[in-house]
Amino acid sequence: MLLLLFLAVGSALLFSRPAAAQDLSSFLANSPGPLTKGHADLDDPKKCEKCHELGGGATPRRCLDCHEDLDKLIKANKGLHGRFGDKKCTDCHTDHKGRAASITEWDDKLVGGRRTFEHDKAGFPLVGVHEKVACTKCHLKKLKSLRTSYLGLKDTCFGCHGDVHRFTSKDLRGQCEDCHGKDGGKAKKMTSKDLPFDHLERSGLALVGKHGEADCMKCHEGGDMSLRKRSCNNCHAKDTPHGRTFRKSKCADCHSPKTWKDTTFNHDEHFPLRSKHAQANCSKCHKTLAKKPPKNCASCHKRTHKDRFDDFKCATCHGLGGMRSVQRFDHAENAKWALTGKHQGQDCRKCHRGNRPWRFEKFESGATCMGCHVHENAHNKEFDDKRCQECHVEGGSRDLAFDHDKDTRFPLTGLHIPLREQGKCDKCHPDQKFRTGKLECRQCHEDSHKGELGEGCDRCHTTEVKFPDLKSQFDHNRLSAFTLTDKHTQVECAKCHPDRTYKTGKSRCVECHKDDDPHAEKLGAECEKCHIPDKGAPKFEHSMTGFLLTGVHMKTDCARCHQEKPATPPKVGWTKQVPLQKLDLHFPQMGKACAECHFDVHEGRYGEACDTCHETSSFQKAAPVHDTGAFRLLGRHDELPCGRCHTDGRLLTGLLSQCVECHLADDVHNNTLGPACGECHQQFGWTPARFNHATTGFVLRGVHRLAQCRDCHGVGTYTGLPQVCEACHQGDAFRSQDPLHGSEMQVECERCHQETGFIPARQYHPWRVLKGAHVVARCSSCHVGGAYAGTPTDCIACHEGNYIDPRNNPNHVLEGYSVECTECHTEITFKGAQPPR
Structure with a gap:
C-alpha cells in the first residue's frame, strides 16, 4: 500500500501544474526510511532505480540482478528459494526499516521459523548428529550486514569436513x-x-x-x-628390540606376520658358533637386543692384556679351545719388529713390563728407541726419537762423524762454514739446542727490510758476502725495476731509501725530486723529455717551445732572455753592455716579436718589421744599405751597429765621411799627423797601420819593428824625437847589474848591442885584447863595482889569491916564484904551467 500510495502521489504531482514541480522534487528527496546495513551503499535518491521500477515498485528481477548466486539456485530449482516459485522477494524481505533492522522475515507459516526450520526444504535433511549441531557451526559465511549467510554450502561431507582421510583412491x-x-x-x-x-x-x-x-x-x-611406505618400521619402530641394529635388513628375513617370536635367523651366516661358543646362552653375548655385538673376541671376553694386542686377532696366539691354549708368537711377523742384535734373546719382560704373566706393556704404533732407552738419551731430547738409527744400530752403538751437509736439511755454505770450523756451533745452537727447525734466513737474522721485500733473502743476498757489504754486490739494474745510471750510481742507498724502506714504488723523477725541481713544476713532471741524469738537459730543443733559435740566438746565454728580473732593453741595443742577470729557471713564456727583447733604436721610424734590414745571424749586420752613396762601409765599419755612428737618435743620413768626425777622441797622435788617417789606417782594421817609418829618417830594424808605437811615443809626441839609444834606453842601462853600466862606461850602446837583439851583447874591449879564458869571463870578475877606468892589466892584480894559495903544488910563495905569471902560465889555460928555463 505504501508503494502504491507513493506511485499515485507521484503521478498526480507529475501531471499537475508546473508550479507543483518543486513539491515532486521535495517528495523524491525524502526517503520512506533508512536502508538496512546490507543495502547502505544504495541509500541515495539517485539510486532508487537500482531496486524500484517507475510505477512498478521493487521487482524480483531488480533484486536478482545483484543477488546472482540466489538467481542461479532459483533457476535450477535448488535450495529453499527454488521451492517458492513465483513468489516476490518483498513477501519475505522488506527494507527502509533502519540500519539495524533485519531484511529477512522468518515467517513461521512460510518456512517454519529459524529454530524450527525444516532443513529438508533446503535439500539437505539433518539426521543423526547433524540434528544437534547449531546452525552457525556449518553456516560460517557473513553478509555485508555482518549477519549469517545461509547460502553457498555444498551438500557433500567434504563441504564441511574436508578430506581428512586423504584417500589415494578417488572412488x-x-x-x-x-x-x-x-x-x-x-x-x-x-x-x-x-x-x-x-x-x-x-x-x-x-x-x-x-x-x-x-x-x-x-x-x-x-x-x-x-x-x-610399506616397511615394518613405519609402524613397529617403537616395538623392535633391535634398535637400529638391523636397519639395512628386511624384517621378513627373520620374522613372519603370523608370530614375531618364531624366527628363521641362521647364525652361521654371520658368526659360526664353534666349541664353547656353541654351548653359550644367547644372552651371554647379546646382552642387549638393541645393539649388534662386534665379532671380535674382546667384545665378550675380558681384556686381560689391557688392549696391548688390540691390533691382532686373538686366534694369532689362542685357539678356540680356550684362552690358555697359547701358540708360538712370531715377533717379526705379528709385531712388525724383528728382534736383532742385543734385542734378540732378551726376556720379553725386559721390554714388555707387567705384573701378571698375561699382561704385557703395549707399544703404540711407531714406537721408537726412546720408549725404552730414554734414560740413555745423551742429546737432551734435541733429536727426533725415530732417528736414532741414523747414527746407532740395534744392539749397540757406534760413533758417527756428524756431517751437517748430509745429516741436516741445512748445508753450511759461505760465512757459515768458518763457524763450524771454529767450533762456534753455539752461534746458531745456544744452550745445546740442535733441533731448532730454523731453515729460513729471517729466523736467525734480523730483517732490516721489515718484511717489505718478502722472505726470499737469497734473491739478493748470498752466504759468501756479509750483509753490510752487499752494496758492492747488489745488482740494482737486474734485481729492481729502476736502472741506476750516472749520478744515481754514486748516491748512498739511504738517500732514496730512508729508514730502510726499499719497496717505494717510485720510478719517476718527480716522485723523488719534486722539492728539487728548479722549475717549480712550471714545465710539467716529465723531466726525462729534456734531462739525462747527471748530464744536464741535452735532449732539450728550443723548438719544443714554439720559438726556433737561429743565428746569434743559438749562441746567446739562456739568462739573456730568461731572467729573474727582466732588464729593460737599452737604447743602444741588446748588447754585452747589459749586465747578465740570474737565469730564471721557471722559464716564463716570452714574446716572439723582436721588440719584446730588443729596443728599437730607430724609435719606430722604420716600422716593426726588423727582419727587413736585420738577420738573426748578427743583429749588428743590416741589409747592405751602405753599399751605395758617398760613404761605403768596408772592413770593421761593416761590422759595427748603426748606433755607434748614428747616436742620439740621429737620422741615418747627413753624416760626414772624414775619420776625425767620429774618431777625433780616438786619435792617439793628438792631431800631430794631420787628418789624413787613411794614409796609414784602413777600414779592415786600424792595426797594423801602413805607416812607413823610414820617411822619418829612422829606419826600424830588429826588435824596433816589433815594438809598439807608444813604447817610444809614449806621450803622444811623434815629431822631434832624438835617434840615439840613450834617449830611450838610458834607464835600461842603469838597471843592468851584470855588468854594471855606470857612469864610467863611456861607450856607445851599438858598440856592444844591436837592434836585432840586445842580448847577447858583443864584447868590446879595445884597451886589452882578451884571449883564452879571459874571453868567457864575466865583466864583473875584473871590473868589480862597475869600475872600468884605471883597471890594471897585470895578472897578479886579479889572481893574487891564486898565487898565495897554500894548496898550490908547488907552493909559489915558499918556492919564491915570480909574480909575473906569464913566465909559466898562458891565458889559454892556467893549468899545465911550464917552469921558467
Whole structure:
C-alpha cells in the first residue's frame, strides 16, 4: 500500500501544474526510511532505480540482478528459494526499516521459523548428529550486514569436513557412510574383514596374521589413509628390540606376520658358533637386543692384556679351545719388529713390563728407541726419537762423524762454514739446542727490510758476502725495476731509501725530486723529455717551445732572455753592455716579436718589421744599405751597429765621411799627423797601420819593428824625437847589474848591442885584447863595482889569491916564484904551467 500510495502521489504531482514541480522534487528527496546495513551503499535518491521500477515498485528481477548466486539456485530449482516459485522477494524481505533492522522475515507459516526450520526444504535433511549441531557451526559465511549467510554450502561431507582421510583412491573419497553410517559421527572400529574393498589390491599390502586382526586406526593414526611406505618400521619402530641394529635388513628375513617370536635367523651366516661358543646362552653375548655385538673376541671376553694386542686377532696366539691354549708368537711377523742384535734373546719382560704373566706393556704404533732407552738419551731430547738409527744400530752403538751437509736439511755454505770450523756451533745452537727447525734466513737474522721485500733473502743476498757489504754486490739494474745510471750510481742507498724502506714504488723523477725541481713544476713532471741524469738537459730543443733559435740566438746565454728580473732593453741595443742577470729557471713564456727583447733604436721610424734590414745571424749586420752613396762601409765599419755612428737618435743620413768626425777622441797622435788617417789606417782594421817609418829618417830594424808605437811615443809626441839609444834606453842601462853600466862606461850602446837583439851583447874591449879564458869571463870578475877606468892589466892584480894559495903544488910563495905569471902560465889555460928555463 505504501508503494502504491507513493506511485499515485507521484503521478498526480507529475501531471499537475508546473508550479507543483518543486513539491515532486521535495517528495523524491525524502526517503520512506533508512536502508538496512546490507543495502547502505544504495541509500541515495539517485539510486532508487537500482531496486524500484517507475510505477512498478521493487521487482524480483531488480533484486536478482545483484543477488546472482540466489538467481542461479532459483533457476535450477535448488535450495529453499527454488521451492517458492513465483513468489516476490518483498513477501519475505522488506527494507527502509533502519540500519539495524533485519531484511529477512522468518515467517513461521512460510518456512517454519529459524529454530524450527525444516532443513529438508533446503535439500539437505539433518539426521543423526547433524540434528544437534547449531546452525552457525556449518553456516560460517557473513553478509555485508555482518549477519549469517545461509547460502553457498555444498551438500557433500567434504563441504564441511574436508578430506581428512586423504584417500589415494578417488572412488573411496565419497564413501563416508561405509564407515561413519548415515547418521555420521565417529567411525566404528573395523578390521580387515569389515573392509568393503581388497586391501592388497588397493595398497599392495595383504592383511594376514596379526595384521588381519588389527584395528585400522593402529596403522592409520588420525584416520590418515594415505600411507605410502610399506616397511615394518613405519609402524613397529617403537616395538623392535633391535634398535637400529638391523636397519639395512628386511624384517621378513627373520620374522613372519603370523608370530614375531618364531624366527628363521641362521647364525652361521654371520658368526659360526664353534666349541664353547656353541654351548653359550644367547644372552651371554647379546646382552642387549638393541645393539649388534662386534665379532671380535674382546667384545665378550675380558681384556686381560689391557688392549696391548688390540691390533691382532686373538686366534694369532689362542685357539678356540680356550684362552690358555697359547701358540708360538712370531715377533717379526705379528709385531712388525724383528728382534736383532742385543734385542734378540732378551726376556720379553725386559721390554714388555707387567705384573701378571698375561699382561704385557703395549707399544703404540711407531714406537721408537726412546720408549725404552730414554734414560740413555745423551742429546737432551734435541733429536727426533725415530732417528736414532741414523747414527746407532740395534744392539749397540757406534760413533758417527756428524756431517751437517748430509745429516741436516741445512748445508753450511759461505760465512757459515768458518763457524763450524771454529767450533762456534753455539752461534746458531745456544744452550745445546740442535733441533731448532730454523731453515729460513729471517729466523736467525734480523730483517732490516721489515718484511717489505718478502722472505726470499737469497734473491739478493748470498752466504759468501756479509750483509753490510752487499752494496758492492747488489745488482740494482737486474734485481729492481729502476736502472741506476750516472749520478744515481754514486748516491748512498739511504738517500732514496730512508729508514730502510726499499719497496717505494717510485720510478719517476718527480716522485723523488719534486722539492728539487728548479722549475717549480712550471714545465710539467716529465723531466726525462729534456734531462739525462747527471748530464744536464741535452735532449732539450728550443723548438719544443714554439720559438726556433737561429743565428746569434743559438749562441746567446739562456739568462739573456730568461731572467729573474727582466732588464729593460737599452737604447743602444741588446748588447754585452747589459749586465747578465740570474737565469730564471721557471722559464716564463716570452714574446716572439723582436721588440719584446730588443729596443728599437730607430724609435719606430722604420716600422716593426726588423727582419727587413736585420738577420738573426748578427743583429749588428743590416741589409747592405751602405753599399751605395758617398760613404761605403768596408772592413770593421761593416761590422759595427748603426748606433755607434748614428747616436742620439740621429737620422741615418747627413753624416760626414772624414775619420776625425767620429774618431777625433780616438786619435792617439793628438792631431800631430794631420787628418789624413787613411794614409796609414784602413777600414779592415786600424792595426797594423801602413805607416812607413823610414820617411822619418829612422829606419826600424830588429826588435824596433816589433815594438809598439807608444813604447817610444809614449806621450803622444811623434815629431822631434832624438835617434840615439840613450834617449830611450838610458834607464835600461842603469838597471843592468851584470855588468854594471855606470857612469864610467863611456861607450856607445851599438858598440856592444844591436837592434836585432840586445842580448847577447858583443864584447868590446879595445884597451886589452882578451884571449883564452879571459874571453868567457864575466865583466864583473875584473871590473868589480862597475869600475872600468884605471883597471890594471897585470895578472897578479886579479889572481893574487891564486898565487898565495897554500894548496898550490908547488907552493909559489915558499918556492919564491915570480909574480909575473906569464913566465909559466898562458891565458889559454892556467893549468899545465911550464917552469921558467
